[in-house]
Amino acid sequence: MILILADAHDAGALWLRATLTPLVAMPLVVLTPARLVYARTIMHHMDSSGTHSCFDFGDGTSLHSSSIRGVVNRMSGAPTDHFSSAEPRERLYAASELQAFLLGWLASLPCPLLNPPAPESLAGAWHTDVVATQLAALAGLRCRPFVIDADDPPQSNSTMTGTAHFILDGKVIGPMLPARDRDALIQFAHLWGSRLVQVETCQEEGRLTFLGASSLPHYQRGGPTLVRAMAQVFAT
Amino acid sequence: MILILGIPDEAPVARAIAAAEADGIGHLVFDQRDHLSANLMLTLDPIAGWRGTLSHPKGTVNLASVSGVYVRLMDERFLPDIVDLPADAPQRLRSARFHALLHDWLNVAPIRIASRPRAMLSNMSKTYQAGIIRRCGFAIPETLVTNDPDTVLAFVARCAADGDDVVYKSVSGTRSIVQIFEPADRERLSRIRWCPTQFQRKVRGHDVRVHVVGKQTFATAIRSDATDYRYARRQSADDAELTTTELPPATRATCVALSGALDLPFTGIDLRISPSGEVFCFEANPCPAYSYYESRTGAPIAAALTRWLAGEK
Numbered sequence: 001m002i003l004i005l006a007d008a009h010d011a012g013a014l015w016l017r018a019t020l021t022p023l024v025a026m027p028l029v030v031l032t033p034a035r036l037v038y039a040r041t042i043m044h045h046m047d048s049s050g051t052h053s054c055f056d057f058g059d060g061t062s063l064h065s066s067s068i069r070g071v072v073n074r075m076s077g078a079p080t081d082h083f084s085s086a087e088p089r090e091r092l093y094a095a096s097e098l099q100a101f102l103l104g105w106l107a108s109l110p111c112p113l114l115n116p117p118a119p120e121s122l123a124g125a126w127h128t129d130v131v132a133t134q135l136a137a138l139a140g141l142r143c144r145p146f147v148i149d150a151d152d153p154p155q156s157n158s159t160m161t162g163t164a165h166f167i168l169d170g171k172v173i174g175p176m177l178p179a180r181d182r183d184a185l186i187q188f189a190h191l192w193g194s195r196l197v198q199v200e201t202c203q204e205e206g207r208l209t210f211l212g213a214s215s216l217p218h219y220q221r222g223g224p225t226l227v228r229a230m231a232q233v234f235a236t
Numbered sequence: 237m238i239l240i241l242g243i244p245d246e247a248p249v250a251r252a253i254a255a256a257e258a259d260g261i262g263h264l265v266f267d268q269r270d271h272l273s274a275n276l277m278l279t280l281d282p283i284a285g286w287r288g289t290l291s292h293p294k295g296t297v298n299l300a301s302v303s304g305v306y307v308r309l310m311d312e313r314f315l316p317d318i319v320d321l322p323a324d325a326p327q328r329l330r331s332a333r334f335h336a337l338l339h340d341w342l343n344v345a346p347i348r349i350a351s352r353p354r355a356m357l358s359n360m361s362k363t364y365q366a367g368i369i370r371r372c373g374f375a376i377p378e379t380l381v382t383n384d385p386d387t388v389l390a391f392v393a394r395c396a397a398d399g400d401d402v403v404y405k406s407v408s409g410t411r412s413i414v415q416i417f418e419p420a421d422r423e424r425l426s427r428i429r430w431c432p433t434q435f436q437r438k439v440r441g442h443d444v445r446v447h448v449v450g451k452q453t454f455a456t457a458i459r460s461d462a463t464d465y466r467y468a469r470r471q472s473a474d475d476a477e478l479t480t481t482e483l484p485p486a487t488r489a490t491c492v493a494l495s496g497a498l499d500l501p502f503t504g505i506d507l508r509i510s511p512s513g514e515v516f517c518f519e520a521n522p523c524p525a526y527s528y529y530e531s532r533t534g535a536p537i538a539a540a541l542t543r544w545l546a547g548e549k
Contacts, residue, residue, distance in 0.1 A: 041384040042432045046366060048375040082430060093410055094431045096360070100408035101381055101432045104363025119357035119364065130278065130340035131354075134285045142282070149277040150334035 001027040001067060002234055006074040008032050013074055016219045016227065023231035026069055034079045037098065039063075044105055051108040070234035071106070071113045074216060076123045078102055112233050114168075115194040115215050124215035125193035132192075136210035139188035140180070141201070143210050162202035162211045166222045168229050169195055173222055181208040188213070196230070198222070237262040237301055238545040239290075241338075242308030243269065247527035248538075249308050255538035261546045264302075266292055268309055272317065272327055276337045286344060299341065304348035304545025306502075308523060309335070348545050350449075350502035356522035358498050360409040362434065365498070365519055372494040374507075374517035378437040381407060385425040388435055392417055401438040414464035441510040444481060446488075447526050448495040448503050449540040450548075453488045456529045457481035478532040487515055494520055502541055504529075 002024055006013030013030055021028050036042075039055040055063040078098050083091045099122070106117040115124030127135065130148065137143050165174035167189035172182050188210075189197040198217035201208050219226060238256060242249040244265050256263040266274070270292050278288035290297045312335045313319070318328050339353040358365050366376045380391045392402045404421075406412035417435065443458040443465055458465050460476035483491075487507075494517070495503050504524025508516045526537045 039383075041387065042382055043384060043387050044363065044381040044432070045379070046363065046370075046376065047378040048370060051367070093406075093408075096408040096410055097406060097431050097433070100361035100406075101363065103361040104367070104381070104407065107361075107364045107367055117364075119360050120354060127343075128336070128340050130286065130337070131343050133280060134344040137280070137282060137285050143280060145280055145282070147277065147279045148337065150275050150330060150337050153333055153337075 001029055002070040002072070003068055004028065004030045004072040004074065005033065005036075006030060006072075008034075010074055012219050013072070016072060016230075019219070019224070019227045020072075020231060023228060024070075024234055031063070033075050033077065033102075036102070037078050038082070042101075044101065044108075046108065053105055053108065065109055068109055068111050070111050071109060072230070073106065073113050073115055073117065074123055075102070075106070075117075076121065076216070078122070112195075112236070114196045114230060114233060118193065121215070126215060127192065127213075129212070132213055133210065135191040136188055136213075139191055140184040141188060141210040142204065142207040144204070162200045164218065164221045165199050165201065166217055166226050166229075167197050167199065168226070169233065171229065173226050173229055177208065184208070195233075237264060237297075237303060238542060239263070239297065239302045239305045240265045240308075241268065241305060243267065243310065246308065247531075248525055249306075251527050251530060251538040252306050252308075252542055255536075256542040256546075259539060259542060259546075261542050263542070264297055266290065268312075269315065269317070271312060271315060271331050271334055274334060276334060276341065278337065278341060285346065286341060288341070290338075299345070302345075302347060303547055304350070305342060305345070306350050306541060306545060307342060307353065309338075348501065348547070350541060350545060351500045351522055355499035358500075359519065359522045362405075362407055362409075362519055368497050369494060369517045369520070372497055373490045374494070375510075375514050377439050377516055377518065380435045381432045382435070383428050383430070383432045385428060388417075388425060388428070388433075389422070391435060391437075395437045398437075400440070402435050403438050404433060404435050407432070407434040439508045439510060439516045441508045441516070444483070444507040444509060445529055446483065446491045446505040446507060447524060447529065447535070447537050448491050448501070448505065449537065450501055450544040451492055452540050452544075453483065453491050454529075454535040454537050454540070455481045455483045455488075456533050456535065478529060480533045480535050490515070498522075501544070 004013050004017055017028055017030055040058050041056040044053040053065040080095045083094045102122055103117050118125045120126050133143050163175060165172055165185055167185050170186050172185050185199055194215040196217060197213055197215060199213045200211040202211055238261060240252055240263055244267055253265055274292040276290050278286045281287050288299050312331050318331055321328050342349055343352050343354045370376050382388060395402050402417040403414050404417055405414045445456045447454045457479050458476050465476040491505050498520055500522050504521040506518040530537045
């Protein structure tokens, strides 16, 4: 099966399930972080030869790591409501333990993940605007000049909307671009560190100008071309 | 010039400062306790990336003049002048902005950094890091993370049948004391229902701590009867005995490879060598308190660190 790990109210995940289902020859299941965390039993075993894991749910079903053929990972956090009555120090400890477990579990799955988790975010590589801008400059994208200091924080770029391109395993999906700009986007995605990255740009001074990027893409904007490319990842 | 970030009288920082002074390496110490009066200003250069200055009570540093940075920053939320302030106090918020910006620069500066804050995060999950450790070629201990008491008891019984104990410890980077699972622990085992907990087959053998600095390694053998030698006095009444040791070239190379895979050019790797010679790795510490080992063995770790930051190959 292919898992879409996402919150129950994640409209993008539900849209993706509907659009991706006809393109993949296996069941596609939306699994919420709450269902994972509140599983009746959780077992994750690792040694020098490999890793396997199993979740047994309250309704009698199970999820074995060996049965997962692909993951669309939109899990940005884990529920911690069940720790709410604990003392603040224990609550923080338990929350960090849970986060650590989920990071280790996701990273151990031997199937394709879009995207693999990263220590800074379960949903995949994530960078601040300052770092993202540096990566964009290194990749050859034009960046808007700015100056920042601790008393004058920048406005976040992450919500800026321009033209969206999606870079998946080194392929650019979106409006046609000159080869130089396409190569810059591919290089940016490589530096960013996720298999699938959405990059927002605009045209300024005649050049493709970086606005922001995310490991949690807006699939609808990528449309059928993006979804077909994702299906290909899970087919291989 | 190298930049040393931390609390100057904390032992690892103090040793790095002393090593830089002894070698005549130009250095500047940023005392983290000056965080409220310090500032970092960054300007984006379209070609060179971020450029800027770090201002603090003793002066202003042009970041372009810095060749390397030793990062030994404590969690700013616990700095003494703000720890008791409410979460929304202006000083707290300002300190958070300053540290976030400092981390941003450390994450992207095209110079030697020991180590970048983002790379240090891999230690937040021992099972995540264990996957990388295994890919680099080290053995890892048999590990179970579960919320099911029956699964734990079956694991304990299986290990006991082989004559092995089971230990438990945190999965996250939160420091915990490694403890042997004792019969008395069965009574409170039901508490793991609330959160998956990590159990490990105890590996027999002797501990070795390896500090990697760039491509150099410094190995320390540890003799202790304690389950967790860091707490030897508490667990076995005797202090741990530390001596320098030589590792086979292949093990040294794997340590350097692991340091590279984790992007931690300065790291403290915890190994245990089994009686059969198999090398198990427990974790790689991203900001090692090397002073504990250096002070007992005389291994020149601080000198290697400051020389590496100054550009030595």
